Amino acid sequence: MGPKSVVVLAAFLTAAIGPRAGSEVNEGRASALEDAAERAMAARQLNPHHYEARRAAQVVPLYLNTRHGSPFRLFGLQTVHAATVEDVGDSGRRYQLEMSVQEIITETTEKCSAEVFFPGEGKQPSPPQVKVSPLTELLRVDAKAEEEALYQRYRTKDPPLSAQYLPDSHGRLDPDMKPFWHLCIVASSFVMLSESTEGTLYNMAQVASITQLPTENEQLKFDGLVLLHDMVSQEIPRWKLLFTWSPAGGVTVLQMEQQPRCPHC
Amino acid sequence: MLKLVGFSLLVLFSSERPATVEGVYDYYKYHPMSEIGVWMVQMKEDHPDLVTRVEYGTTYEKRTISLLKIGLKTNAIKKIAWMDCGIHASEWIAPAFCQYFVNQILQSYKTDAKIRRMMENLDFYVTPVLNVDGYIYSWKDSTTRLWRKNRKPGPSTGCYGTDLDLNFDANWGNLGASFNCSSDTFCGTNPESESEVKAVADLVRKQRGNFLCFLSIQSFGQLILFPYGDPNDTVPNYNELMKVGQDAAEAIKKVHGQNYTVGSFPNVLYPDSGSIRDWARMQGIRFSYTFKLRDKGTFQLPEDQIQPACEEAYRGALRVITHAHDQIYGGGAAATAATLWTLLLAAGVTLM
Numbered sequence: 001m002g003p004k005s006v007v008v009l010a011a012f013l014t015a016a017i018g019p020r021a022g023s024e025v026n027e028g029r030a031s032a033l034e035d036a037a038e039r040a041m042a043a044r045q046l047n048p049h050h051y052e053a054r055r056a057a058q059v060v061p062l063y064l065n066t067r068h069g070s071p072f073r074l075f076g077l078q079t080v081h082a083a084t085v086e087d088v089g090d091s092g093r094r095y096q097l098e099m100s101v102q103e104i105i106t107e108t109t110e111k112c113s114a115e116v117f118f119p120g121e122g123k124q125p126s127p128p129q130v131k132v133s134p135l136t137e138l139l140r141v142d143a144k145a146e147e148e149a150l151y152q153r154y155r156t157k158d159p160p161l162s163a164q165y166l167p168d169s170h171g172r173l174d175p176d177m178k179p180f181w182h183l184c185i186v187a188s189s190f191v192m193l194s195e196s197t198e199g200t201l202y203n204m205a206q207v208a209s210i211t212q213l214p215t216e217n218e219q220l221k222f223d224g225l226v227l228l229h230d231m232v233s234q235e236i237p238r239w240k241l242l243f244t245w246s247p248a249g250g251v252t253v254l255q256m257e258q259q260p261r262c263p264h265c
Numbered sequence: 266m267l268k269l270v271g272f273s274l275l276v277l278f279s280s281e282r283p284a285t286v287e288g289v290y291d292y293y294k295y296h297p298m299s300e301i302g303v304w305m306v307q308m309k310e311d312h313p314d315l316v317t318r319v320e321y322g323t324t325y326e327k328r329t330i331s332l333l334k335i336g337l338k339t340n341a342i343k344k345i346a347w348m349d350c351g352i353h354a355s356e357w358i359a360p361a362f363c364q365y366f367v368n369q370i371l372q373s374y375k376t377d378a379k380i381r382r383m384m385e386n387l388d389f390y391v392t393p394v395l396n397v398d399g400y401i402y403s404w405k406d407s408t409t410r411l412w413r414k415n416r417k418p419g420p421s422t423g424c425y426g427t428d429l430d431l432n433f434d435a436n437w438g439n440l441g442a443s444f445n446c447s448s449d450t451f452c453g454t455n456p457e458s459e460s461e462v463k464a465v466a467d468l469v470r471k472q473r474g475n476f477l478c479f480l481s482i483q484s485f486g487q488l489i490l491f492p493y494g495d496p497n498d499t500v501p502n503y504n505e506l507m508k509v510g511q512d513a514a515e516a517i518k519k520v521h522g523q524n525y526t527v528g529s530f531p532n533v534l535y536p537d538s539g540s541i542r543d544w545a546r547m548q549g550i551r552f553s554y555t556f557k558l559r560d561k562g563t564f565q566l567p568e569d570q571i572q573p574a575c576e577e578a579y580r581g582a583l584r585v586i587t588h589a590h591d592q593i594y595g596g597g598a599a600a601t602a603a604t605l606w607t608l609l610l611a612a613g614v615t616l617m
Binding site: 047049050051054076079164165167168169170171172173203204205206227229231232233234235236261262263264265 | 295403404407408409410411412413423424425428447448449450486524526527528531532533534535561562563564565566567568570
């Protein structure tokens with residue numbers, strides 16, 4: 001019997017028996033269980049291969065990138081196994097997902113449960129909220145040695161890093177530049193996460209340019225121009241990003257600014 | 266006699282031998298339009314009995330749109346298996362695949378009984394690059410690589426290009442399309458307003474009823490999608506398209522383990538209209554698909570992935586074409602049995 005069935009059964013039993021007289025704690029528990037049961041019944045099953053589940057699931061690795069991404073650790077969506085969606089009053093929609101996420105560089109895959117809440121159309125657009133079950137396998141991926149080596153090499157780099165078009169038109173990427181391509185995907189994930197809605201499906205199309213700035217507070221610092229791609233609108237939004245990274249600090253985005261559309265691009 | 270039959274059986278049931286790449290053309294590199302044009306002429310010269318080059322339209326910038334018509338030349342009116350590549354300029358793996366496909370069927374013709382039979386019964390119409398102007402533009406420099414549309418100036422100053430896959434006369438302009446010329450989903454000023462689209466539509470209309478199947482090869486996403494773009498409009502042969510699509514996905518997975526998702530376009534991606542796939546279906550072409558090839562995140566597929574991407578897509582495309590072919594002409598097993606009996610009878614007659 002799955003967890004949802006247990007909740008439903010418990011709710012019915014509790015409702016039938018009734019809360020114990022005078023016990024606030026039990027009343028609270030009973031109504032919480034009833035709420036959960038109602039929610040479970042209100043949730044609509046989704047086809048895991050179809051767009052609703054795909055768009056919600058795509059948000060999860062973006063979130064993981066912002067929390068755990070590095071030049072040597074990057075997350076991507078592998079498969080959606082199951083998905084449901086429910087309205088949360090007027091405030092938005094909540095997706096529950098059973099999925100497999102992959103650490104792209106080592107190709108380690110791990111199953112997890114995730115919850116993605118897309119706020120409804122409010123006065124101000126607001127990013128989705130994500131919760132993921134603990135990932136043991138993926139976070140065990142050890143990239144500390146490579147991260148430290150890269151960090152030390154570029155901490156006092158002279159001349160500082162400057163690169164354009166990663167990958168190039170033919171999909172070529174210099175092995176030395178690959179970690180910076182990964183780093184830009186991580187930094188882009190902050191933008192893509194914040195821009196994601198039920199009507200988008202984002203990935204980073206290309207790094208137009210990345211320039212290293214002087215190291216600040218022990219963080220490597222970069223100025224980047226990234227080209228994102230939204231599968232739904234087929235648009236290529238351009239974003240300027242100011243971001244830092246260190247093995248200890250992870251990636252922090254200091255500034256993000258959308259650039260005007262490039263008319264000839 | 267048993268030895269003869271045994272040998273015949275071996276020949277009849279032998280698995281397709283992998284085609285070798287002859288000559289110096291590298292199918293595992295991206296080629297600019299000039300090289301593709303030369304290659305098309307070369308294919309015709311190398312296989313004069315099987316290949317005709319057909320010029321069937323002009324782009325906005327006055328370039329020729331051409332296809333290779335591949336099949337055993339006869340005077341009979343033959344059924345057609347259509348394949349277009351490069352409807353969107355940035356999807357370089359698609360033209361690469363069309364070239365690979367042509368080479369593969371031409372190489373397999375002598376050794377693969379099934380391919381030979383298909384070449385006898387039908388003609389393959391393969392357009393390696395439909396959006397010629399856009400493709401050339403995407404090769405211009407690093408800033409133009411991700412260009413999608415054609416290069417016709419829009420109704421307002423300074424904006425260029427229509428998404429050709431939104432410009433067909435199939436519920437045009439209603440879904441997934443923008444009327445803003447600056448948008449990457451600008452659907453044009455009218456259905457078939459783009460000469461590239463009109464060229465395809467005119468050719469198909471002239472031979473409507475002869476088309477067996479219609480594959481539009483695009484990228485990225487690893488998807489096999491079928492009509493209609495309107496989520497409220499279910500195609501009559503939905504179950505059949507789903508089943509054949511899934512067979513194709515299975516065939517793809519056997520090659521290099523890659524997963525391709527199968528479904529109607531709006532279910533998997535988003536609602537759209539004016540697509541080549543919807544329009545073809547509305548002409549009565551029952552097997553109409555959009556294939557979106559590797560990978561799952563970029564248009565700039567690395568060149569070292571061209572070979573595996575083409576190998577798997579070949580198996581998928583062939584699965585659809587074979588199914589459509591066999592529906593009319595019977596499957597390989599029936600043909601094989603018929604040939605076997607013919608041989609046995611012939612052998613028996615000889616001995617008497």
